[in-house]
Amino acid sequence: MLERLYLDNAATSFPKAPGVYEAMVRYGQDIGASPGRGAYAEAKQGASVLAEGRRLIARLINAPGPDRIVFTLNTSDALNLAIKGVVFHRLRSDPDSRIHVVTTAMDHNSVLRPLNALASLLPGLFRWTRVPVDAMGRVDPGDIQGAITPETALVSVVHASNATGVLQPVADIGAICQKARVPLLVDAAQSLGHVPVDVRAMGIDLLAFPGHKGLLGPLGTGGLFLGPDMDERLDPLREGGTGSRSESDTQPIDMPDKYEPGSHNTVGIAGLNVGVRALLERGLDNIRVHERALIERFVAGMAEIEGVRIVGPSDADQRVAVFGLVFDGLDPHQAAERLERDHGLLTRAGLHCAPGAHESMGTASMGGTVRVSFGLFTTHGDVERTLAGIARVAQVCAVSR
Numbered sequence: 001m002l003e004r005l006y007l008d009n010a011a012t013s014f015p016k017a018p019g020v021y022e023a024m025v026r027y028g029q030d031i032g033a034s035p036g037r038g039a040y041a042e043a044k045q046g047a048s049v050l051a052e053g054r055r056l057i058a059r060l061i062n063a064p065g066p067d068r069i070v071f072t073l074n075t076s077d078a079l080n081l082a083i084k085g086v087v088f089h090r091l092r093s094d095p096d097s098r099i100h101v102v103t104t105a106m107d108h109n110s111v112l113r114p115l116n117a118l119a120s121l122l123p124g125l126f127r128w129t130r131v132p133v134d135a136m137g138r139v140d141p142g143d144i145q146g147a148i149t150p151e152t153a154l155v156s157v158v159h160a161s162n163a164t165g166v167l168q169p170v171a172d173i174g175a176i177c178q179k180a181r182v183p184l185l186v187d188a189a190q191s192l193g194h195v196p197v198d199v200r201a202m203g204i205d206l207l208a209f210p211g212h213k214g215l216l217g218p219l220g221t222g223g224l225f226l227g228p229d230m231d232e233r234l235d236p237l238r239e240g241g242t243g244s245r246s247e248s249d250t251q252p253i254d255m256p257d258k259y260e261p262g263s264h265n266t267v268g269i270a271g272l273n274v275g276v277r278a279l280l281e282r283g284l285d286n287i288r289v290h291e292r293a294l295i296e297r298f299v300a301g302m303a304e305i306e307g308v309r310i311v312g313p314s315d316a317d318q319r320v321a322v323f324g325l326v327f328d329g330l331d332p333h334q335a336a337e338r339l340e341r342d343h344g345l346l347t348r349a350g351l352h353c354a355p356g357a358h359e360s361m362g363t364a365s366m367g368g369t370v371r372v373s374f375g376l377f378t379t380h381g382d383v384e385r386t387l388a389g390i391a392r393v394a395q396v397c398a399v400s401r
């Protein structure tokens, strides 16, 4: 049987770091308790799993402290909390205030849908601007600056595109936002765990991230970093039991309980901790060196194949290892099907929840692209096998035209 090669790390990483699932089984079988809900040893062990997770992630992104990390279900959950939390806080302070958000043409539906939901909930009060990108999918920080008005409550930027892999100049945008005193939200779904992220050096106030992609943790994990004072500018979207301040029937304001009502996915976070520890041990700079080498080889190999092209930058400095491919005369779904059926290559076809990115790159009308995404455990042999499969599909397609 054809050996299967997973090339959809942009959706979720696979495999995970060694030991992730073992840690989850250990937690489920040997500890089991819900943290913060008991004084017995197992409940305290659960609390230390959460505390360790916050410590590890804070170290990874250079956050000022572990309690600035809020656990969420995934990136989308973190983005909803960041976007709606800022807007609801503004509305609570001044119900008549007009609120504006700036985002980019490359952003994901997990940003666009909350923005559109707010626009329909608050007609006349809420609006948002999408800043265009150049032919490579990069935004000009000057255009972000130009889009900021006195009503702007937030700038939201996707760090690395899930459609093309292009990286945005986040540090430059961070400097602009700091000067304009507008908080910067960064969607790090495709960057964290792949490129070094330093929230302080890059001027990031809110960082939404998945636990289940670059951090090598299980599905159902994610988080939001909140910079100093952001908790005073962001309302929670959910209230409920936290195991703390039980005498009060209103939501505590302490971090991170303010945003974490209900029982945690402690089993998932036990696994996530193993993933983040593996990243810290290997070092983000070393991971970037490995992934850059994969990018360079893939780009060079693709340049030699006729009938198929990569959308977005070829320069490894400007991208992560997420590639959108266009096959001449072949629908992306058909191409992905052939890659799987004939070569065992598991890719993803379509618009990848980023219709604006495809419109900007001219790939929306052709049904999107075939997405190939490498991960930390992708080898050079895997890249060669991927190139060979792509070449064969492009060749068969050219012959049948």
Ligand SMILES: Cc1ncc(COP(=O)(O)O)c(C=O)c1O
Residues within 6 Å of the ligand: 010, 011, 074, 075, 076, 077, 108, 110, 158, 160, 161, 162, 187, 189, 190, 209, 210, 222
């Ligand atoms: C850029 C980007 N933002 C947000 C998301 C949503 O991530 P999650 O599935 O963790 O909610 C994704 C997922 O693919 C993504 O690529």
